[in-house]
Amino acid sequence: MKKLSRNAVLAERILPALSIVVFFVAWQLLVDLRNIPPIYLPSPLAIMHALISMVEDGSLFYNLAATMLRIMVGFLLAAIVGIVVGIVMGVSRIFERIADPWIAALYPLPKISLIPLLIIWLGTGEAYKIVISAVTAFFPIVMSTYAGVRQVDRGLVKAAEDLGANRRQTQLSVVLPAAIPTIFAGLQLGMGVTIILVVAAEMIGGSSQGGMGNLLIQAGQVLETEKVFAALITLTLMGAVIMKGQQWLDRKLTPWANLR
Amino acid sequence: MNITVEDVRQVWEGRDGSNLVALDGFTHTFKSGRFSCILGPSGCGKSTIAQIVGGLETPTSGKVTIEGANKAGSASVMVWQSQNLFPWRTVIDNVAFGLEMAGVQKAERADKARVLINSVGLTGFERHYPSQLSGGMRQRVALARALIMDRPILLMDEPFGALDAQTKIVMQEELMRIFDETKKTVIFVTHSIDEAILLGDEVIVMTARPGRIKEVLAVDLPRPRSVEMISTPKFGALFDRAFHLIRDEVTKAMQEQNVAAGAAS
Numbered sequence: 021m022k023k024l025s026r027n028a029v030l031a032e033r034i035l036p037a038l039s040i041v042v043f044f045v046a047w048q049l050l051v052d053l054r055n056i057p058p059i060y061l062p063s064p065l066a067i068m069h070a071l072i073s074m075v076e077d078g079s080l081f082y083n084l085a086a087t088m089l090r091i092m093v094g095f096l097l098a099a100i101v102g103i104v105v106g107i108v109m110g111v112s113r114i115f116e117r118i119a120d121p122w123i124a125a126l127y128p129l130p131k132i133s134l135i136p137l138l139i140i141w142l143g144t145g146e147a148y149k150i151v152i153s154a155v156t157a158f159f160p161i162v163m164s165t166y167a168g169v170r171q172v173d174r175g176l177v178k179a180a181e182d183l184g185a186n187r188r189q190t191q192l193s194v195v196l197p198a199a200i201p202t203i204f205a206g207l208q209l210g211m212g213v214t215i216i217l218v219v220a221a222e223m224i225g226g227s228s229q230g231g232m233g234n235l236l237i238q239a240g241q242v243l244e245t246e247k248v249f250a251a252l253i254t255l256t257l258m259g260a261v262i263m264k265g266q267q268w269l270d271r272k273l274t275p276w277a278n279l280r
Numbered sequence: 281m282n283i284t285v286e287d288v289r290q291v292w293e294g295r296d297g298s299n300l301v302a303l304d305g306f307t308h309t310f311k312s313g314r315f316s317c318i319l320g321p322s323g324c325g326k327s328t329i330a331q332i333v334g335g336l337e338t339p340t341s342g343k344v345t346i347e348g349a350n351k352a353g354s355a356s357v358m359v360w361q362s363q364n365l366f367p368w369r370t371v372i373d374n375v376a377f378g379l380e381m382a383g384v385q386k387a388e389r390a391d392k393a394r395v396l397i398n399s400v401g402l403t404g405f406e407r408h409y410p411s412q413l414s415g416g417m418r419q420r421v422a423l424a425r426a427l428i429m430d431r432p433i434l435l436m437d438e439p440f441g442a443l444d445a446q447t448k449i450v451m452q453e454e455l456m457r458i459f460d461e462t463k464k465t466v467i468f469v470t471h472s473i474d475e476a477i478l479l480g481d482e483v484i485v486m487t488a489r490p491g492r493i494k495e496v497l498a499v500d501l502p503r504p505r506s507v508e509m510i511s512t513p514k515f516g517a518l519f520d521r522a523f524h525l526i527r528d529e530v531t532k533a534m535q536e537q538n539v540a541a542g543a544a545s
């Protein structure tokens with residue numbers, strides 16, 4: 021950790037925070053002074069009030085918890101299947117040959133366009149939301165894992181063999197750890213699309229199961245714009261917390277990749 | 281454990297289907313307990329022959345026989361040009377890698393690794409990752425990782441090539457000490473004439489690609505060796521001899537590169 025000079029502290033810590041404060045004050049003043057109707061643009065204070073009342077009546081927590089749960093289940097499913105398939109593709113030529121055309125063909129398909137089909141097959145319940153997000157997240161994860169395994173430095177593999185490692189040991193002790201940073205990059209991409217797809221699926225699906233996407237749509241339909249903003253802020257914070265958490269975990273699990 | 285290399289030829293197949301003859305008719309017997317240096321211009325197949333002797337590549341044709349060893353590679357261990365340390369393993373876990381693969385218990389392999397780490401002067405750095413070390417320290421880890429295997433043949437592929445001049449001298453002296461103590465058979469690849477004469481009992485000068493042996497120089501400097509010997513007349517005479525041999529080959533290699541570049545443009 022380098023020591024920051026006083027000016028650097030000002031530039032790196034205070035100015036970003038200040039810009040946020042200035043932004044919200046300007047927003048508040050704009051709404052107040054120009055009398056903008058709240059259904060177009062509610063003031064930050066009105067949004068705050070909406071947020072607080074949603075916390076108090078429990079609706080925010082309920083919907084957030086539902087969304088988070090779906091994200092975690094969808095992501096875990098995609099991560100497990102994606103990593104396993106990616107590794108098998110990386111180490112088995114036959115499996116690589118079989119899987120490659122499928123992945124190449126399905127990868128460019130916008131997975132969100134599968135929603136109508138999935139609703140026909142699965143209805144609008146939990147299964148459809150989890151499947152659509154898991155299927156979408158599967159692709160970046162499987163591709164990164166496969167690339168990570170394939171890109172392993174040949175020199176390291178040879179060195180391991182020279183030191184007496186057999187094939188299985190080489191894969192477990194060299195190929196896999198060498199691929200971990202690339203796999204983590206894929207997991208971060210996968211998490212990003214899982215969040216998008218879960219919220220999108222909640223918007224289209226039924227109203228009974230809640231979720232942030234559902235909350236957004238419900239509030240939007242009755243022009244409760246401050247609720248819409250409150251939900252957006254919550255989603256932004258949720259996304260930031262998840263991403264930061266993932267980066268933190270990444271640094272914890274791969275300390276060697278984050279030196280310097 | 282004499283190592284007999286008979287008429288080894290190595291042809292690499294390029295991605296575009298073109299063939300590259302890296303080695304052609306390489307024949308030599310590396311005597312047991314000797315320090316043999318392989319000297320040659322870059323790209324002449326030095327790394328290739330080292331890896332073939334180590335059982336890490338199979339030659340296109342020809343034969344390598346290691347006296348008393350049943351399996352290719354089981355009698356030798358390599359110290360790599362690019363070190364090839366495992367970046368996700370700490371120093372101690374890198375050094376202990378071979379023992380771990382052999383199923384040695386954790387406590388026992390840690391003890392052995394510490395002894396080796398100490399002998400290469402890295403005590404206190406056990407928990408560091410390779411990326412936290414200097415080039416010279418990394419090369420010491422690579423050396424310790426090879427020595428812990430306790431195999432009779434040590435293959436070294438330009439291990440000090442990337443080090444600065446001072447670190448290189450220290451490492452060379454350390455290697456000479458280790459050689460005098462352990463009496464291993466060493467095959468040491470280098471493109472430095474000084475280094476080859478300073479370390480070797482013999483210097484095998486290779487031709488430009490396709491690599492074969494141009495001449496074998498016997499180095500009859502007494503052991504233990506030290507860097508001061510570089511200024512002796514005997515050393516100077518050997519240097520001149522090797523220099524003339526290698527100069528022809530470097531010129532040849534450069535001409536070939538120019539022709540290739542001309543053809544490509």
Ligand SMILES: Nc1ncnc2c1ncn2[C@@H]1O[C@H](COP(=O)(O)OP(=O)(O)O)[C@@H](O)[C@H]1O
Nearest residue numbers: 292293300302321322323324325326327328329
């Ligand atoms: N695995 C490989 N596949 C294809 N070509 C190779 C391979 N290894 C080495 N070569 C080529 O063979 C030639 C000799 O390489 P190398 O033995 O590394 O030479 P040196 O160590 O003397 O510099 C070079 O032209 C190199 O590009």
Ligand SMILES: [Mg+2]
Nearest residue numbers: 326327361438
């Ligand atoms: Mg080389």
